[in-house]
Amino acid sequence: MLRSPSKPFSSNPDLSIENDALQNVSLRKQPDCELTESFKQFTHMMQNMLKDLREDLNNKISSISENIDLMRSDLDTLSVTTKDIKGELASLRHDQTNLKQKLHLIENKHDNLQKDVLEIQNALDFNCDMNDKLGQRIGKLETDCVKNNKTIEIISSLKSKIEALEQHARSCNIEICGVPEKRDENLMELVANIGKHINLSIQQRDIISIHRVPQVQTHTNRPKNIIVKVSSRILRDNILSTFRKAKGVTTNDIGISGVPKLVFMNEHLTLEKKKLFRDCRETAKKENYQYVWIKHATILVRESNNHAAIAIRTQGDISKIKAGSSKKLSDISK
Numbered sequence: 001m002l003r004s005p006s007k008p009f010s011s012n013p014d015l016s017i018e019n020d021a022l023q024n025v026s027l028r029k030q031p032d033c034e035l036t037e038s039f040k041q042f043t044h045m046m047q048n049m050l051k052d053l054r055e056d057l058n059n060k061i062s063s064i065s066e067n068i069d070l071m072r073s074d075l076d077t078l079s080v081t082t083k084d085i086k087g088e089l090a091s092l093r094h095d096q097t098n099l100k101q102k103l104h105l106i107e108n109k110h111d112n113l114q115k116d117v118l119e120i121q122n123a124l125d126f127n128c129d130m131n132d133k134l135g136q137r138i139g140k141l142e143t144d145c146v147k148n149n150k151t152i153e154i155i156s157s158l159k160s161k162i163e164a165l166e167q168h169a170r171s172c173n174i175e176i177c178g179v180p181e182k183r184d185e186n187l188m189e190l191v192a193n194i195g196k197h198i199n200l201s202i203q204q205r206d207i208i209s210i211h212r213v214p215q216v217q218t219h220t221n222r223p224k225n226i227i228v229k230v231s232s233r234i235l236r237d238n239i240l241s242t243f244r245k246a247k248g249v250t251t252n253d254i255g256i257s258g259v260p261k262l263v264f265m266n267e268h269l270t271l272e273k274k275k276l277f278r279d280c281r282e283t284a285k286k287e288n289y290q291y292v293w294i295k296h297a298t299i300l301v302r303e304s305n306n307h308a309a310i311a312i313r314t315q316g317d318i319s320k321i322k323a324g325s326s327k328k329l330s331d332i333s334k
Contacts, residue, residue, distance in 0.1 A: 166270045167297045171233050173268030176226040178261055191228055193254040198246045206231050227268055267294050280312050283321045
């Protein structure tokens with residue numbers, strides 16, 4: 001084992017003493033050598049390299065700083081975008097919740113609709129069964145109707161005969177319309193005044209009965225019509241003919257005071273004939289026919305004085321009332 005020297009240093013460690021000694025020694029100027037020059041060049045090169053390195057570091061630090069600023073700006077933008085995304089996500093969650101609720105309602109409605117469809121299907125099945133049964137019954141009824149055509153013809157014939165009998169029973173009746181009603185009126189005197197105005201004597205013995213009858217239409221404000229039954233059909237026709245020749249008899253003409261109103265006198269028709277007469281007048285007015293009247297319970301229409309009269313006996317005959325369709329008297333005489 002080697003032992004350490006007794007003195008750790010071969011020279012004096014006390015530099016201060018050595019420096020003091022050196023002060024008393026005059027130093028000689030050493031000549032420059034290549035090593036010194038190389039060292040200077042190396043030092044200068046190192047300084048330049050350090051300068052370039054410093055500039056490069058400064059540039060990179062500036063670039064890094066700018067990049068950091070850009071990153072901060074991007075982070076701020078990203079933060080705003082993140083907030084927007086969070087808001088949209090919250091809105092989507094809200095919409096999803098509403099959608100779930102709506103889907104739940106739709107499912108409930110779908111279940112109810114299925115129940116309704118099932119009920120409708122059951123009802124349709126029931127109706128189909130009923131229709132089949134009704135079809136069978138209708139087929140049977142049609143068969144019965146075909147078999148009973150004669151019965152229908154007989155009923156129609158009976159209706160026509162009853163209508164004719166009812167009209168025949170009124171063959172001596174006159175119906176007076178448009179005469180105002182008043183209390184304690186004397187209808188016999190009223191008919192006599194009409195006779196005086198038209199220059200036809202109507203005696204009391206010529207009138208079998210006279211009375212007012214209610215209107216068919218209950219909501220009308222027109223006065224009730226007067227039904228006069230005379231002793232003969234000839235007298236009735238004379239009264240009606242003379243009354244038509246008088247043209248325009250008013251209430252003042254027959255002794256009734258107040259605003260003058262026209263008085264009408266016609267044959268006493270059945271309800272069916274009255275309806276037919278009303279329809280004829282309406283159609284004739286539309287087709288510009290000049291005359292519509294009744295003779296012996298038959299409704300007659302005439303387009304003008306130069307045309308022949310057309311008899312209307314049924315509703316089907318109303319189709320004959322068309323402008324220019326009736327024959328002229330000159331053509332008939334040929």
